[in-house]
Amino acid sequence: MTAIVHTDQQLLAMLAQDSRNAFEAIYDRYWEAMFNAAYKRLKDKELCRDIVQDVFTDLWMRRNQVSINHLKAYLLTAVRFQVYKLAAREKAGSSFYELYETLAASACQAEEQVMEKEFFYFVKAWIDVLPEKRRKMLLLHTEEELSTREIARELALSQKTVQNQLGATIQRLRMHIASFFMSLLIGFLLLLL
Numbered sequence: 001m002t003a004i005v006h007t008d009q010q011l012l013a014m015l016a017q018d019s020r021n022a023f024e025a026i027y028d029r030y031w032e033a034m035f036n037a038a039y040k041r042l043k044d045k046e047l048c049r050d051i052v053q054d055v056f057t058d059l060w061m062r063r064n065q066v067s068i069n070h071l072k073a074y075l076l077t078a079v080r081f082q083v084y085k086l087a088a089r090e091k092a093g094s095s096f097y098e099l100y101e102t103l104a105a106s107a108c109q110a111e112e113q114v115m116e117k118e119f120f121y122f123v124k125a126w127i128d129v130l131p132e133k134r135r136k137m138l139l140l141h142t143e144e145e146l147s148t149r150e151i152a153r154e155l156a157l158s159q160k161t162v163q164n165q166l167g168a169t170i171q172r173l174r175m176h177i178a179s180f181f182m183s184l185l186i187g188f189l190l191l192l193l
């Protein structure tokens with residue numbers, strides 16, 4: 001007897017109805033791609049497992065609240081978001097981020113969703129104003145997960161040029177993300193005063 005293979009949309013509909021089987025099917029289908037996406041950037045298996053676990057925990061906790069059109073893209077974006085948060089934490093320093101996490105943990109879930117949307121808008125707006133080639137390089141690297149060699153081939157550039165420009169762009173993006181979280185921290189602290 002062959003097992004029924006559900007589409008992502010069917011699994012999401014079942015997940016919204018609290019189906020553990022749907023959750024397990026989503027996990028089985030995407031955990032490896034998510035782990036690989038995180039590992040490609042972090043090269044730390046334990047940290048990558050934690051990130052994937054956090055994303056799946058969040059998916060289960062918000063299964064009745066999120067509206068997802070493209071499951072794979074959503075999950076990979078969530079992994080990248082966690083990687084960017086980690087990068088911002090390392091740039092800003094652990095004491096800053098520990099304070100941010102303590103404050104964020106006390107925020108209600110509605111505020112968290114608004115903050116997440118603001119973060120994605122903030123990053124998207126920054127990416128949208130990049131010069132055309134740099135934007136294309138970054139999107140090919142982050143969304144399509146192409147290597148610098150593959151990007152160089154696609155854009156008819158040298159691999160060294162792609163490495164240099166992509167490295168500089170990612171470094172600037174990390175600083176931009178760190179400033180976003182610093183602004184959030186200042187906002188939280190002002191609310192507490």
